[in-house]
Structures are given as structure tokens and as C-alpha cells.
Amino acid sequence: MLRRALCLILLTVPLAAADPFYSGKWKIVSAAVAPWWQDKSHKPDDSGVRAFVGKTITFSAASIQGPGLFACKRTQYKLDDYPADSLFQGAFGEMQLRDKSVDPAKIAASLGFKGTNWKTLETGCEAEIDYHFLDPTTAAIGLDNYVYTLKKQ
Numbered sequence: 260m261l262r263r264a265l266c267l268i269l270l271t272v273p274l275a276a277a278d279p280f281y282s283g284k285w286k287i288v289s290a291a292v293a294p295w296w297q298d299k300s301h302k303p304d305d306s307g308v309r310a311f312v313g314k315t316i317t318f319s320a321a322s323i324q325g326p327g328l329f330a331c332k333r334t335q336y337k338l339d340d341y342p343a344d345s346l347f348q349g350a351f352g353e354m355q356l357r358d359k360s361v362d363p364a365k366i367a368a369s370l371g372f373k374g375t376n377w378k379t380l381e382t383g384c385e386a387e388i389d390y391h392f393l394d395p396t397t398a399a400i401g402l403d404n405y406v407y408t409l410k411k412q
Contacts, residue, residue: 293404295347345379
């Protein structure tokens with residue numbers, strides 16, 4: 260009788276779906292001049308670096324909380340696999356179009372990307388920031404000619 264009651268309870272309790280690996284808090288830990296920056300005589304404007312490094316971005320089911328343009332009230336998440344030439348909205352592929360000697364995979368590797376494809380989170384937000392995951396606890400984004408690294412908290 261007790262076993263039957265427990266079975267009925269378990270059948271009526273909905274199973275919680277596991278949160279995706281990207282859910283939760285991520286801290287922007289560093290920024291580096293992006294490989295696609297062409298003017299080597301000076302760095303791009305670093306006001307975003309000063310404003311964003313050290314800040315936290317939180318991914319929830321329907322929104323993103325974070326500083327400035329990272330915030331998004333209505334997300335439409337799409338997780339996909341991207342090859343090297345598609346990372347950072349195709350920046351490495353564009354570099355290769357300008358100079359055939361450029362190898363997108365080598366550029367990706369110089370930023371810590373290992374392998375040939377990486378999970379990329381498209382958010383559907385106005386700012387169109389894509390989050391490229393080096394691994395389940397490290398992400399990179401490209402913004403204003405910088406590559407920002409995020410670590411899961």
C-alpha cells in the first residue's frame with residue numbers, strides 16, 4: 260500500500276527539467292584586443308573594458324541581467340555549434356577572405372578554443388551578442404574590437 264502511494268505521488272510530481280549549462284551567473288574576468296583589430300598603432304577605445312570587466316551577467320530562462328547592453332528582457336535562446344570561421348559573427352572568416360594565409364582555427368586556438376566546433380549561444384536580443392563556449396565554465400564574446408572572457412560563478 261505504501262509503495263503504491265509513493266508511486267502515485269512520483270507520477271503526479273512533474274520532473275524538473277535540468278537547467279542548461281549556461282544558466283546562472285557569469286563574471287567578465289578579462290578583455291583583450293580582438294585579433295581582427297587592424298590598426299596596430301593603437302588600441303581600440305577601452306571604455307567598455309573599464310565598464311564591463313569585473314561585472315556579472317546572469318542567464319535565466321527568459322532574460323539576461325547584466326550591465327548595459329548585456330541586459331535583455333526577452334531572450335530567444337538558440338544553442339548551436341560554430342566552426343572557427345563563424346566565431347565572433349564571422350570575424351575570423353572575414354579575416355581569411357582578406358588574406359588567404361589566415362587560418363581561422365589557429366586564431367581560435369590562440370584565444371584558447373580547442374577542437375573544431377564550439378557551442379555558441381545566440382540570445383535573440385537587440386544587442387546581438389553571441390556567447391562562444393570554450394568549455395562549460397568559460398565563454399568568450401566579441402564586443403567593440405575586444406574579446407571578453409567570462410567564467411561561470
